[in-house]
Amino acid sequence: MKAAIVVFPGTNRERDMAIALRSVTGQAPAMVWHRDAALPAGLDLVVLPGGFSYGDYLRCGAMAAHAPIMTAIREFAQKGGHILGVCNGFQILTEAQLLPGALLRNASLRFLSQDCFLRVERNDTPFTRHWAKGDVYRTPMAHGDGNYIAEAETIRMLEDTGRVAFRYVAENGRMDAGDPQLNPNGSMNAIAGVFSENLRICGMMPHPEDLVDPLMGGEDGKPLFTGLVEALVG
Amino acid sequence: MSAKAQRPVDEALAREFGLTAEEYGKVLAIMGRTPSFTELGIFSVMWSEHCSYKSSRAYLKTLPTTAPWVIHGPGENAGVVDIGQGLAAIFKMESHNHPSFIEPYQGAATGVGGILRDVFTMGARPVANLNALRFGDPDNAQTRRIVDGVVRGVGGYGNCVGVPTVGGEINFHPAYDGNPLVNAMTVGVARQDRIFLSAAAGIGNPVIYVGSKTGRDGIHGATMSSSEFDEDALAKRPTVQVGDPFVEKLLIEACLELMATDAIVAIQDMGAAGLTSSAVEMAGKGGVGIDLDLDNVPQRERGMSAYEMMLSESQERMLIVLRPDRTEQARAIFDKWELDFAVIGHLTDTGNIVIRHKGAVEADIPLAPLADQAPVYHRPTAPAQPPLPMEPVIDPVGTEQALMRLIGCPDLASRAWVYNQYDSTVGGQTVRRPGAADAAIVKVEDTELGLALTTDCTPRYCRANAKLGGAQAVAEAWRNITATGARPLAVTDNLNFGSPEKPEVMGQFVDAIAGMGEACRALDFPVVSGNVSLYNETRMPDGTSQSILPTPAIGGLGVLDDVRLAVGLEMPDGCDIMLLGETKGQLGQSIWLREILGSQDGEPPTLDLAAERRNGDFVRELIGQRTIIACHDVADGGVLVAVAEMVMAGQAGCVLDSPQSGMRPEAFWFGEDQSRYIVAVRDGTALAAMAERAGVPCRRLGRSGGQGLTLPNGSTISKERLVAVHSEFFPRLMDR
Numbered sequence: 001m002k003a004a005i006v007v008f009p010g011t012n013r014e015r016d017m018a019i020a021l022r023s024v025t026g027q028a029p030a031m032v033w034h035r036d037a038a039l040p041a042g043l044d045l046v047v048l049p050g051g052f053s054y055g056d057y058l059r060c061g062a063m064a065a066h067a068p069i070m071t072a073i074r075e076f077a078q079k080g081g082h083i084l085g086v087c088n089g090f091q092i093l094t095e096a097q098l099l100p101g102a103l104l105r106n107a108s109l110r111f112l113s114q115d116c117f118l119r120v121e122r123n124d125t126p127f128t129r130h131w132a133k134g135d136v137y138r139t140p141m142a143h144g145d146g147n148y149i150a151e152a153e154t155i156r157m158l159e160d161t162g163r164v165a166f167r168y169v170a171e172n173g174r175m176d177a178g179d180p181q182l183n184p185n186g187s188m189n190a191i192a193g194v195f196s197e198n199l200r201i202c203g204m205m206p207h208p209e210d211l212v213d214p215l216m217g218g219e220d221g222k223p224l225f226t227g228l229v230e231a232l233v234g
Numbered sequence: 235m236s237a238k239a240q241r242p243v244d245e246a247l248a249r250e251f252g253l254t255a256e257e258y259g260k261v262l263a264i265m266g267r268t269p270s271f272t273e274l275g276i277f278s279v280m281w282s283e284h285c286s287y288k289s290s291r292a293y294l295k296t297l298p299t300t301a302p303w304v305i306h307g308p309g310e311n312a313g314v315v316d317i318g319q320g321l322a323a324i325f326k327m328e329s330h331n332h333p334s335f336i337e338p339y340q341g342a343a344t345g346v347g348g349i350l351r352d353v354f355t356m357g358a359r360p361v362a363n364l365n366a367l368r369f370g371d372p373d374n375a376q377t378r379r380i381v382d383g384v385v386r387g388v389g390g391y392g393n394c395v396g397v398p399t400v401g402g403e404i405n406f407h408p409a410y411d412g413n414p415l416v417n418a419m420t421v422g423v424a425r426q427d428r429i430f431l432s433a434a435a436g437i438g439n440p441v442i443y444v445g446s447k448t449g450r451d452g453i454h455g456a457t458m459s460s461s462e463f464d465e466d467a468l469a470k471r472p473t474v475q476v477g478d479p480f481v482e483k484l485l486i487e488a489c490l491e492l493m494a495t496d497a498i499v500a501i502q503d504m505g506a507a508g509l510t511s512s513a514v515e516m517a518g519k520g521g522v523g524i525d526l527d528l529d530n531v532p533q534r535e536r537g538m539s540a541y542e543m544m545l546s547e548s549q550e551r552m553l554i555v556l557r558p559d560r561t562e563q564a565r566a567i568f569d570k571w572e573l574d575f576a577v578i579g580h581l582t583d584t585g586n587i588v589i590r591h592k593g594a595v596e597a598d599i600p601l602a603p604l605a606d607q608a609p610v611y612h613r614p615t616a617p618a619q620p621p622l623p624m625e626p627v628i629d630p631v632g633t634e635q636a637l638m639r640l641i642g643c644p645d646l647a648s649r650a651w652v653y654n655q656y657d658s659t660v661g662g663q664t665v666r667r668p669g670a671a672d673a674a675i676v677k678v679e680d681t682e683l684g685l686a687l688t689t690d691c692t693p694r695y696c697r698a699n700a701k702l703g704g705a706q707a708v709a710e711a712w713r714n715i716t717a718t719g720a721r722p723l724a725v726t727d728n729l730n731f732g733s734p735e736k737p738e739v740m741g742q743f744v745d746a747i748a749g750m751g752e753a754c755r756a757l758d759f760p761v762v763s764g765n766v767s768l769y770n771e772t773r774m775p776d777g778t779s780q781s782i783l784p785t786p787a788i789g790g791l792g793v794l795d796d797v798r799l800a801v802g803l804e805m806p807d808g809c810d811i812m813l814l815g816e817t818k819g820q821l822g823q824s825i826w827l828r829e830i831l832g833s834q835d836g837e838p839p840t841l842d843l844a845a846e847r848r849n850g851d852f853v854r855e856l857i858g859q860r861t862i863i864a865c866h867d868v869a870d871g872g873v874l875v876a877v878a879e880m881v882m883a884g885q886a887g888c889v890l891d892s893p894q895s896g897m898r899p900e901a902f903w904f905g906e907d908q909s910r911y912i913v914a915v916r917d918g919t920a921l922a923a924m925a926e927r928a929g930v931p932c933r934r935l936g937r938s939g940g941q942g943l944t945l946p947n948g949s950t951i952s953k954e955r956l957v958a959v960h961s962e963f964f965p966r967l968m969d970r
Contacts, residue, residue, distance in 0.1 A: 009480070009483075009484055010394070010484070012395065012660055013396065013662075015661060015662065016659075016662035020662070050660075051396060055480025056394070111389050111390075112654060112655070113393075113653070114654045142393070142660065209662065210662050213662075215665055215797065216659075216662065
């Protein structure tokens with residue numbers, strides 16, 4: 001799988017993402033600079049990693065969505081390319097309107113760095129094929145603005161068309177969007193990640209890339225990456 | 235303020251700038267004339283307590299600073315130790331106490347930013363942050379505001395720069411009501427052959443300014459940090475700097491990119507006293523002169539005077555001496571990161587610092603006497619008031635209730651509310667997150683090495699007996715590193731005390747250093763970097779001032795050759811739970827005595843450094859052999875609190891035996907005897923035999939398993955109840 005990681009000024013989880021990708025592909029991903037005009041040729045996957053692009057000034061992801069490289073990323077998306085956006089990457093994808101909705105300040109108004117449990121809502125996508133539908137996996141989250149919101153109509157559309165990728169739940173899979181223990185940042189419908197209409201773009205707030213090694217506490221996040229490799233190389 | 239509006243320089247102005255009459259006399263003698271306004275400003279900040287260490291320097295020299303694995307000790311921006319495989323760990327801890335009382339968010343944030351720069355300026359990529367925080371009485375109206383701001387500030391900065399915050403400590407005590415302590419520590423990793431120092435060299439070489447623009451913020455911050463607060467402390471807000479972690483992140487990446495070339499001759503961050511101290515120290519250390527033209531300094535505001543630019547403490551700035559032919563190569567890197575880059579001067583052979591602004595020479599000071607004739611004080615000391623002897627105690631509440639009160643009290647309650655606001659996983663190398671082990675464990679990327687990191691100090695012991703307290707802080711750091719299986723290498727110290735002009739405070743300072751030195755020597759655990767923060771006083775309504783508890787915070791660093799061997803608190807089922815180290819049942823200065831009987835009496839527990847070393851070496855060896863599966867040192871709250879923490883950290887419960895110790899239950903369970911570890915092993919009998927051969931006291935406490943903590947009387951406290959009580963304090967204080 002040929003992957004590229006896009007680096008904006010203030011991106012800070014590009015190394016984590018590179019380690020995760022390297023662990024499943026055996027090769028280092030290309031690092032793409034925000035001012036580049038083009039993506040490397042022949043890419044299978046573009047990743048927008050976590051961090052604080054442009055310091056999160058103005059709004060999280062707002063300035064990055066207008067960076068020079070985003071033109072190439074839009075073209076890549078239009079041609080059906082696969083894109084994963086994690087944390088700030090998810091925020092950038094919503095600001096760039098490649099994914100619907102927006103990420104508000106956490107309901108607690110505090111940064112949240114803790115493990116959470118995510119329920120896999122469908123497993124017929126390149127991002128989720130190595131899980132079963134309804135599987136629950138643990139992953140670290142670390143963000144101040146992860147409270148997913150969209151207009152009621154958009155939420156209904158996402159739900160009706162199966163575009164919710166992951167939800168915050170209890171370890172046993174129970175969801176309660178009103179319980180801050182289970183839905184820590186207050187997201188609507190406890191949504192932790194969504195897909196694009198063609199299921200080739202996935203944005204999510206938590207960090208599966210930080211849980212791909214037993215030494216760091218587990219490999220719970222690894223199926224996302226092994227699944228991508230299988231889907232995109234196969 | 236234009237130069238014309240500046241007041242004439244005289245002794246009265248010098249006093250306002252924080253210089254004594256005698257110090258001003260020295261300035262006149264060095265200059266051979268009346269100094270200019272800017273020159274006086276430079277002298278006053280360079281000779282401030284904060285920059286000159288004038289009250290502490292004579293004593294700091296007594297600390298051990300060398301070992302075969304020490305590459306650079308004190309004197310550089312941070313300490314450097316060999317961790318193997320050609321790599322070095324670079325680390326330091328520094329205080330930002332005064333700004334954090336005035337403006338907690340920015341005070342704490344810029345504290346983190348400053349210590350990060352001290353580390354990456356030496357060529358290291360920062361891999362971990364820790365912080366040692368001391369706050370006032372939770373019931374004091376100011377405390378909540380300060381805790382909130384400091385925690386947000388630490389997180390706001392550290393999270394954005396993408397360096398994981400992995401550990402630290404927090405205490406509450408009324409002595410910190412008007413003077414919280416914010417001690418931030420950064421650890422970085424560099425190749426040993428790519429370590430950058432600050433001594434300037436090469437006459438004619440260009441002096442480069444990079445990073446943020448200079449504004450009027452933080453002018454005279456170093457002087458503020460060298461004086462007591464008065465009732466107008468909050469009016470000093472303009473002297474607090476404002477941080478921009480986004481620029482810091484760019485600066486880290488740009489500097490590391492430049493450091494991968496051979497363009498740099500010397501580099502230093504602009505910290506306290508900004509451009510003044512970086513220019514003076516770099517040129518001074520290199521034995522050269524330096525000529526700066528302030529017209530070229532990137533400025534955020536209009537009409538700044540030379541004085542203002544030289545004393546500004548605007549954040550996220552670095553000073554670099556480059557090889558002459560590498561200016562354009564360096565400029566391209568900083569252009570890429572969209573950071574200011576300006577040639578603001580060059581090195582000279584005059585031995586003077588010369589400051590030009592708008593065609594005029596604003597300052598011309600000989601560097602050697604500025605450094606060599608900086609004041610050094612041997613201030614008078616007096617013995618501190620010893621604690622009252624401890625009255626014979628009777629336990630009024632019983633073991634179970636005492637345990638529940640202790641695990642819920644401010645000093646022992648869960649810190650999850652705090653560390654869950656700090657990104658502890660960014661970087662993908664965090665092997666043990668906060669609370670999971672006695673020291674945080676961070677893997678060194680692309681190697682099998684692990685760093686074990688901790689901060690420690692028990693201020694109430696230090697107040698009762700500063701020498702013992704200083705030694706105990708070092709021993710506890712060593713112990714916490716040992717309890718993970720790591721080999722302790724070195725410490726950074728952050729010495730927070732009250733006014734050195736109070737003889738009893740100066741006495742505490744001198745004693746604490748003596749104790750630290752003794753422990754460092756006994757444990758081969760040298761001091762490689764550090765920081766002194768004096769004048770930590772709160773002005774009381776009656777005009778007196780109250781000193782903080784003496785708080786020599788120790789930041790310890792150890793290494794694991796194989797990070798996979800690290801152990802934490804979590805016990806598997808079916809282990810023998812054993813106590814290593816001697817239990818005498820000392821309750822003086824214990825948390826139990828304070829929380830249950832409201833007494834702060836008695837001598838702190840004794841510390842036998844030979845036993846410390848023997849017990850620790852034994853534990854470390856057995857962790858390395860995988861005989862010890864889980865380990866926790868016994869600290870605040872004693873044995874029962876430590877066992878409860880192990881139960882809360884994992885899935886397994888614990889069933890305790892009756893100790894048969896011959897001492898009262900509260901003394902056995904809550905005494906704070908030092909140099910002890912609780913370990914989980916498969917075969918307790920075998921461990922006891924090994925311990926006996928090694929001369930390490932060993933006794934069985936019980937067995938892991940079950941669903942909670944079962945006390946010797948058969949009563950079981952569920953894990954859920956332990957966790958609930960342990961977790962109550964912070965949310966109750968902060969989210970009300």
